Amino acid sequence: MATLSTDDKATPPHEVGTPDHSVREHGGTLQLPNSWKYKPFRFLGYKFPWFASPPVQLVIVSFVCFMCPGMFNALNGMGGGGQLDHRANNKANTALYSTFAVVGFFAGTFTNKLGIRTALSFGGIGYSIYVGSYLSYNHQKNLGFSIFAGALLGVCAGLLWCAQGAIMMSYPPEHSKGRYISWFWMIFNLGAVIGSLIPLGQNIHQTGDTTVNDGTYIGFLILTLIGAGLAWTLVDAKAVYRDDGSKIIVMKHPSWKSELWGLWETIQSDPYIVALFPMFFASNWFYTYHFSEVNAAYFNVRTRALNGVVYYIMQILGAYIFGFALDAKGVRRTTRAKGAWVALFVLMMVIWGGGYAFQKTYTRATFAEGSGREKKDWTDEGFGGPFVLYMFYGFSDAAWQTCVYWFMGALTNNGRKLANFAGFYKGIQSAGAAITWRLDDIGIPYMNMFASNWALLVGSLVIALPVILWKVEDTVSLEKDIVFTDETIEEVAPKARVATANETLGEKV
Structure with a gap:
C-alpha cells in the first residue's frame, strides 16, 4: 500500500x-x-481500528445480518419454516421473492437516497414481522398474514441486502475485498448456526416429525428486533476513512430521476454485467431444493435442526477458504479470478454428482402422508452419507456467493455502480427463488428440481467465463471508476487518494 x-x-x-x-x-x-469515531482503541494488547473505519462498519453490518437474515436462514433451513405443513412457507416465500425481485432492481436507487442505516433498519423490521407470522400461524393458521409478511419482507430485504452489498464491496481497498466478503459471510452464517441450535435444543428429544414450538419463534423474533436496532449504530458512508486516508466513493444525486437513470446507465456503461445474470439467477435457486426437498422431505425435525447447524458451519468454512484464497498475496487478481472459476466448476460437478446418486433413492411419494414410512433420524442406518452431502451443499453455497460478490467487486470500486450491481444481483436471484418456491408448492418431481439446479449452476458458469477472462483486471483505475456528469457529483475530498495494488498515490481527485 x-x-x-x-x-x-x-x-x-x-x-x-x-x-x-x-x-x-x-x-x-x-x-x-x-x-471519538476516529480514535483507535486497544484491548488486551491488541490495536483495533477507529469506529468509522471499513472493518468496524463491516462488522456492524455483519451482525445486523447475523440477527435478521441469519435467523431467516435458520428458520427456512429446517424446511417449511418449522411447520409440518409446508403450504404457509412455500406461499410466503413465493410472495417474498416475487416482491424482492421487483424491489431488488431498484434497491440501489432507494438505498442511495434513503441511506445505509435507514435501509438496513427497515429491512430488519421486515424479518421480525415475517418471524411473527409463523408464531401466529402456530395458533391461528392465518395463511393470509403469512403471505403478507412474506411480501413485505421482500420489499424490506431488497433494501437491506443492497445496503449490505454496497458496503461489503465498496468499503474495502482492492487488495482486501475477498477477506471482507469472507468476514461478512462467516459472521452472517454464524447467526444461522446459533439460530439452528435453538430448535435443535428445544426438539432434541422429539424423534417424530412435528412443528417447532413457540419458543423457537419467540427467540428468532427477539434477535431480529435487536438486529434492526443495531443498524442505527452505523455512520454515514461519507464519514468513513480507510487506513490510507482514502474516502469511500459516494455518489450524490439531486433528483429521483437521476437515481432511476443510474440503473440504465449501469447497463449502458457495463453491458458485460448481463453475462453474470445467470449466476445471479442460480444463486438462490437451490435453496428450495436444499431446505424443502432434501432436509424437510427426508429427515425428521430434530435431524433437520442438526443438519441446519452443520450446513451453516460449512458455510463459514467455505467463506473462509474462498475469501482468503481470493485475496492471496503474490498472485495476480486475474489469475485468482480464473482459479475461482475452475474451483467452482469442479465443486458443482463433484457435489451435485453425489447429489444425483442420493436423489435417486427417494421421491415425493416416499415419505408422503399415508406412506407408512417415517422420515430419517440421525440414529438410523445410512444417515452418514446424506448428512455429509448436506454439509457440502452448505459449503458450495458459501463458495458460490463469495465468488459472485468478489467478481462484482473486482469489476469496479465505484460505490454507486456497486450498489446497482448488488441491486441487480438480489433482484435476479430473487426472481429465481420466487419461481423455485412456487414449483415446490405445485409439487414438481424432486428429480426435476435437482436437474434444474445442476444444469443452471454449471451453465451459468460457462456463460460468465468471458467476463472472468476479459473484464477482471489486476486493478481498476480511478479514471474508470469516476464519471462526472451534469447530474452527478462526487463527494471526494480534494486531496483524497485511492490506493491500488499496483499504483502509488496518483492524480488529485
Missing part, C-alpha cells in the same frame, strides 16, 4: 478551529477529525 507524505496526505474536511488528531500508519501521518 502506498504511503502518505506530509504534502500528499488525505485531509478530511472538519470544522474550522477543531483540532485534528494524528494516527501513524504505514510510515506516514494521517490527520483525522478530532472525534
Whole structure:
C-alpha cells in the first residue's frame, strides 16, 4: 500500500478551529477529525481500528445480518419454516421473492437516497414481522398474514441486502475485498448456526416429525428486533476513512430521476454485467431444493435442526477458504479470478454428482402422508452419507456467493455502480427463488428440481467465463471508476487518494 507524505496526505474536511488528531500508519501521518469515531482503541494488547473505519462498519453490518437474515436462514433451513405443513412457507416465500425481485432492481436507487442505516433498519423490521407470522400461524393458521409478511419482507430485504452489498464491496481497498466478503459471510452464517441450535435444543428429544414450538419463534423474533436496532449504530458512508486516508466513493444525486437513470446507465456503461445474470439467477435457486426437498422431505425435525447447524458451519468454512484464497498475496487478481472459476466448476460437478446418486433413492411419494414410512433420524442406518452431502451443499453455497460478490467487486470500486450491481444481483436471484418456491408448492418431481439446479449452476458458469477472462483486471483505475456528469457529483475530498495494488498515490481527485 502506498504511503502518505506530509504534502500528499488525505485531509478530511472538519470544522474550522477543531483540532485534528494524528494516527501513524504505514510510515506516514494521517490527520483525522478530532472525534471519538476516529480514535483507535486497544484491548488486551491488541490495536483495533477507529469506529468509522471499513472493518468496524463491516462488522456492524455483519451482525445486523447475523440477527435478521441469519435467523431467516435458520428458520427456512429446517424446511417449511418449522411447520409440518409446508403450504404457509412455500406461499410466503413465493410472495417474498416475487416482491424482492421487483424491489431488488431498484434497491440501489432507494438505498442511495434513503441511506445505509435507514435501509438496513427497515429491512430488519421486515424479518421480525415475517418471524411473527409463523408464531401466529402456530395458533391461528392465518395463511393470509403469512403471505403478507412474506411480501413485505421482500420489499424490506431488497433494501437491506443492497445496503449490505454496497458496503461489503465498496468499503474495502482492492487488495482486501475477498477477506471482507469472507468476514461478512462467516459472521452472517454464524447467526444461522446459533439460530439452528435453538430448535435443535428445544426438539432434541422429539424423534417424530412435528412443528417447532413457540419458543423457537419467540427467540428468532427477539434477535431480529435487536438486529434492526443495531443498524442505527452505523455512520454515514461519507464519514468513513480507510487506513490510507482514502474516502469511500459516494455518489450524490439531486433528483429521483437521476437515481432511476443510474440503473440504465449501469447497463449502458457495463453491458458485460448481463453475462453474470445467470449466476445471479442460480444463486438462490437451490435453496428450495436444499431446505424443502432434501432436509424437510427426508429427515425428521430434530435431524433437520442438526443438519441446519452443520450446513451453516460449512458455510463459514467455505467463506473462509474462498475469501482468503481470493485475496492471496503474490498472485495476480486475474489469475485468482480464473482459479475461482475452475474451483467452482469442479465443486458443482463433484457435489451435485453425489447429489444425483442420493436423489435417486427417494421421491415425493416416499415419505408422503399415508406412506407408512417415517422420515430419517440421525440414529438410523445410512444417515452418514446424506448428512455429509448436506454439509457440502452448505459449503458450495458459501463458495458460490463469495465468488459472485468478489467478481462484482473486482469489476469496479465505484460505490454507486456497486450498489446497482448488488441491486441487480438480489433482484435476479430473487426472481429465481420466487419461481423455485412456487414449483415446490405445485409439487414438481424432486428429480426435476435437482436437474434444474445442476444444469443452471454449471451453465451459468460457462456463460460468465468471458467476463472472468476479459473484464477482471489486476486493478481498476480511478479514471474508470469516476464519471462526472451534469447530474452527478462526487463527494471526494480534494486531496483524497485511492490506493491500488499496483499504483502509488496518483492524480488529485
